[in-house]
Structure formats: structure tokens, C-alpha cells
Amino acid sequence: MxxxxxxxxxxxxxxxxxxxxxxxxxxxxxxxxxxxxxxxxxxxxxxxxxxxxxxxxxxxxxxxxxxxxxxxxxxxxxxxxxxxxxxxxxxxxxxEGGQMNVTYNSGLDGTVATVEKLGGIDAGTTVSQLKGQTISKVLDTLIFPTIQPTITAPSASLSLKSGVSSIREVGAAGYTTEDFTSAFNQGAIKIGTSTKSPRAGAKLSDVIYAGSEANGIPATVTAGTTNFYYKVNHAEGPAPLDSKGNPAASYTALPAGSTTSSAVATYGVYPFYANIENATPSKLPLTKELSFTATLAAEGPNKHVFKLPHTVTKIEMLNTLSNKYEVYALENFTTGTEEITVQGANVNYNTYTRNDAGFNGETTYKITYSK
Known part of the structure; x- marks a missing residue:
């Protein structure tokens, strides 16, 4: 009362x-x-x-x-x-609103400093540096230290679509943009594992080209390796911010620019021929390797023949008993030349015809050549 x-x-x-x-x-x-x-x-x-x-x-x-x-x-x-x-x-x-806008007013001497890092308060911070700050700010700094962002750079990727071979016959129709899968990744600005914004701005334009941007995409396949690239031009990216929403300490906005993919290699090769099933040599599967294997059927009076626009350096035959290849002397083949039309162009081929006496039974060969 x-x-x-x-x-x-x-x-x-x-x-x-x-x-x-x-x-x-x-x-x-x-x-x-x-x-x-x-x-x-x-x-x-x-x-x-x-x-x-x-x-x-x-x-x-x-x-x-x-x-x-x-x-x-x-x-x-x-x-x-x-x-x-x-x-x-x-x-x-x-x-009740969580403002806590009362100030930190320690009775300690202003030179007293923290011995070690406390949350977001660095080691060596003095009383004077904190004095006068609101309790909210001191607690926010202590409990929620400032986290600087991490950066993932933008990137471009390029690959041949499934079912599109990287090996084509010299002189055949060239690749087109429809043969490729391309993608642009703007990169990321992250706080911890959380993505806050992309690193690069939006895609402005893109191009797929062979060798250099000025080349574009060749209409026909040429001999040897041709590297394709995907280039993306992008706008300026956003400014990286730290966990408190302030400008990042070590990063600024990525200027407008471009990013280019790694090379996608394609190979222009000439076809090789061998009389696999009958006297008339047929086309072998295309290869970019410096050796290939082929099984030639028993030919009776017809001799085993290879044709390729390169110089054969070694011929080996599979020993069916040991299942190992054994060198078969080049002298057992007669060499010659022949002009063969490939994709409308005449190409000089070297021919290798087995010349040893007797019946040529079914044989698996390993042929090594140099370009």
C-alpha cells in the first residue's frame, strides 16, 4: 500500500x-x-x-x-x-526495438588495449578507440566481425555436342556454331558460402571462332589441328561489399571486358585405305594418332595393301599365339605412289603392298607412320 x-x-x-x-x-x-x-x-x-x-x-x-x-x-x-x-x-x-543507442564509456585508462582479437575487434584496440561508440556498434563489431568477400572470376566454356566428332576428313564441310555447346558464367562475389552478386556484368555479345577472332569459322576442314574458342563480352560488374555492406577492402567492381574459353581441338585428317575384305582397298576409320591397327582378310593371290599420304616407319604383325605384335620388315612391302581424290582434291598417297611369296592369310597389322 x-x-x-x-x-x-x-x-x-x-x-x-x-x-x-x-x-x-x-x-x-x-x-x-x-x-x-x-x-x-x-x-x-x-x-x-x-x-x-x-x-x-x-x-x-x-x-x-x-x-x-x-x-x-x-x-x-x-x-x-x-x-x-x-x-x-x-x-x-x-x-524493445533493439537500438541500444547508449554509448560505451569505460572507466579504464584510454591506452588500455585488447591483448588478442575478440570477434571483430582487432588485437591492440584501445579503450579510446571504442569510447563514445554506441553499445550496439560495439556489440555488432564483437559478435559479427566484418567478413571480406571472396571472388570467383567470370568464365566461358565451349565443347562439342554429343555425337559430333573432333576428327573430320580434310576438305569436308567445316564446323558450325550448331556443333558446339557454349556457356557464360558471370562468376560470383561471396560472403562465406553465400553468393551475394555476380562478379561480371551481363553478357553483351559473344562469338565462336577458330584460331583467332578474325578467322571466324572456316567453311571447310583443313589438315592438322584447329582450335576453337568461345569469347564473351560483358558489362561492368557490381561493386563487391563486405558483410556489413561497406566497400570491400581488396576488390573493386570488375570493369567491362571479355572472357574466353579454353581451346576445343578439332583435327583434319586424310583417310587411309586397306584391302580389308577384298582386292579393292576400302577406307579405314579416321584417326589422328601416329599409329593404327587393321585386320586384313585372307586374300589368296591378292596381296595385303595399305595406302596413306604419309611415310610408314614401322609395320608389326599380331602373333595370335602370344597375342603380341612382332616387327615385320618393311622390305616385305613394295612401296609406290598413287593419286587419290579426297573431297574433290587430288592427293598423293604412298602405297605399301606385301611382296613376300605365298598366301596372305588373315592378319592384324599395326602401322606406325610419320607426317
């Missing part, structure tokens, strides 16, 4: 050393309009509170203001002036 007294201001003699029966008692000075509790003034000078009455039956106070308007307050309300109530409401809102 609250204690309430009324009387002249001179009769309010509360002191901390000797509060007497005025401890925790509400006192209204009828001559000055002051409202006091434990030595503290809550309403004064008669301009705001002219009279106070307490009704014990309803446990309410009735405050009469200078303009004769009244305010009724029950015991559950705080006995404060309007200004005091507003201040405390603001403090309540501040804590």
Missing part, C-alpha cells in the same frame, strides 16, 4: 540519512504544487499540478492541473510527470 501525504512544502523533511515515515511516500505540497517521492521532484511550481487527491477505495490518484482539468491514475501507473513518462517510454522503445 502506497503512503500519501499532503501539506505545506516546508513540512517535507525527507533526507537520505533520516527519511522517517516519508520513505517511499508520495507527498503533495499544497502551497507550491510540488509532487515528491523519496526526495525527488516529479511535478512542480503549480503550473502543471494544482492539487492531488488519493481515493483508497479505488486505489486511484486524481491530479488537478492549473486549467482545472484532471488526470486519474491507478496504482499500476508510474507516478511521473508527462515529460518523465515520455522519456521512460522512449527508453522502453529503445530497448
Amino acid at each position: 502506497i503512503k500519501f501525504f499532503r501539506g505545506l512544502r516546508a513540512n517535507y523533511t525527507y533526507t537520505t540519512e533520516n527519511p522517517g515515515n516519508l520513505l517511499d511516500a508520495l507527498f503533495f505540497a499544497t502551497d507550491t504544487g510540488e509532487l515528491l517521492l523519496n526526495g525527488k521532484l516529479y511535478g512542480s511550481d503549480g503550473k502543471r499540478v494544482k492539487d492531488v487527491k488519493f481515493d483508497s477505495s479505488t486505489n486511484t490518484f486524481t491530479f488537478t492541473k492549473e486549467d482545472d482539468s484532471t488526470v486519474v491514475v491507478n496504482l499500476g501507473d508510474k507516478l511521473l510527470t508527462d515529460a518523465d513518462r515520455t522519456l521512460l517510454n522512449n527508453v522502453s522503445d529503445m530497448f
Whole structure:
């Protein structure tokens, strides 16, 4: 039960050393309009509170203001002036809203420094450096250290579609963009494992070319290796930010530019021929390797023949008993030349015809050549 007294201001003699029966008692000075509790003034000078009455039956106070308007307050309300109530409401809102906008004001000497890193507060940070910052800022720095972003550069990729061979006959129709699968990756700006934004801007244009951009894509296949590339021109990327949303320490926005894929190699080769099943040599599977194997059927009076526009350096025959290849002397083949039309062009071929006596039974050969 609250204690309430009324009387002249001179009769309010509360002191901390000797509060007497005025401890925790509400006192209204009828001559000055002051409202006091434990030595503290809550309403004064008669301009705001002219009279106070307490009704014990309803446990309410009735405050009469200078303009004769009244305010009724029950015991559950705080006995404060309007200004005091507003201040405390603001403090309540501040804590409930998580603002904590009170400042760090340590009593330690300003030169005292942290010995080791504490969250986002670096080792060696002094009291003076933290003093005056809001508690919210100090706690945010401590609990949530600033994380710098990591960067993944943009990239381009190129590959031949499934079913499209990297080996084609010299003089045949060249590759087209439809033969390739291409992709552009803008890269990434990450905080930890979370991607915040792409590293590069959007794709502006792209091109697939052979050798150099000026070449474009050849209409026909040429002999040897041809490397294809995919190039993407992109816009400027966004500015990298740290975990607090501030500009990153070590990175800036990636300027507009381009990125190019790794090479995709294709091979233009000439066909090789051998009389695999009959006297007329037939075309062998295309190869870019410097050796190949072929099984030639028993020919009777017809001799085994190979034709290729290169120089054979070694011939081996498979020993079916040991399942190993054994060298068969080049002298056992007669060499010659022949002009063969390949994709509309005449090409000089070297011919190798087996010349040893007797029947040529079915034989598997391994032929090694040089270009």
C-alpha cells in the first residue's frame, strides 16, 4: 500500500540519512504544487499540478492541473510527470526495438588495449578507440566481425555436342556454331558460402571462332589441328561489399571486358585405305594418332595393301599365339605412289603392298607412320 501525504512544502523533511515515515511516500505540497517521492521532484511550481487527491477505495490518484482539468491514475501507473513518462517510454522503445543507442564509456585508462582479437575487434584496440561508440556498434563489431568477400572470376566454356566428332576428313564441310555447346558464367562475389552478386556484368555479345577472332569459322576442314574458342563480352560488374555492406577492402567492381574459353581441338585428317575384305582397298576409320591397327582378310593371290599420304616407319604383325605384335620388315612391302581424290582434291598417297611369296592369310597389322 502506497503512503500519501499532503501539506505545506516546508513540512517535507525527507533526507537520505533520516527519511522517517516519508520513505517511499508520495507527498503533495499544497502551497507550491510540488509532487515528491523519496526526495525527488516529479511535478512542480503549480503550473502543471494544482492539487492531488488519493481515493483508497479505488486505489486511484486524481491530479488537478492549473486549467482545472484532471488526470486519474491507478496504482499500476508510474507516478511521473508527462515529460518523465515520455522519456521512460522512449527508453522502453529503445530497448524493445533493439537500438541500444547508449554509448560505451569505460572507466579504464584510454591506452588500455585488447591483448588478442575478440570477434571483430582487432588485437591492440584501445579503450579510446571504442569510447563514445554506441553499445550496439560495439556489440555488432564483437559478435559479427566484418567478413571480406571472396571472388570467383567470370568464365566461358565451349565443347562439342554429343555425337559430333573432333576428327573430320580434310576438305569436308567445316564446323558450325550448331556443333558446339557454349556457356557464360558471370562468376560470383561471396560472403562465406553465400553468393551475394555476380562478379561480371551481363553478357553483351559473344562469338565462336577458330584460331583467332578474325578467322571466324572456316567453311571447310583443313589438315592438322584447329582450335576453337568461345569469347564473351560483358558489362561492368557490381561493386563487391563486405558483410556489413561497406566497400570491400581488396576488390573493386570488375570493369567491362571479355572472357574466353579454353581451346576445343578439332583435327583434319586424310583417310587411309586397306584391302580389308577384298582386292579393292576400302577406307579405314579416321584417326589422328601416329599409329593404327587393321585386320586384313585372307586374300589368296591378292596381296595385303595399305595406302596413306604419309611415310610408314614401322609395320608389326599380331602373333595370335602370344597375342603380341612382332616387327615385320618393311622390305616385305613394295612401296609406290598413287593419286587419290579426297573431297574433290587430288592427293598423293604412298602405297605399301606385301611382296613376300605365298598366301596372305588373315592378319592384324599395326602401322606406325610419320607426317
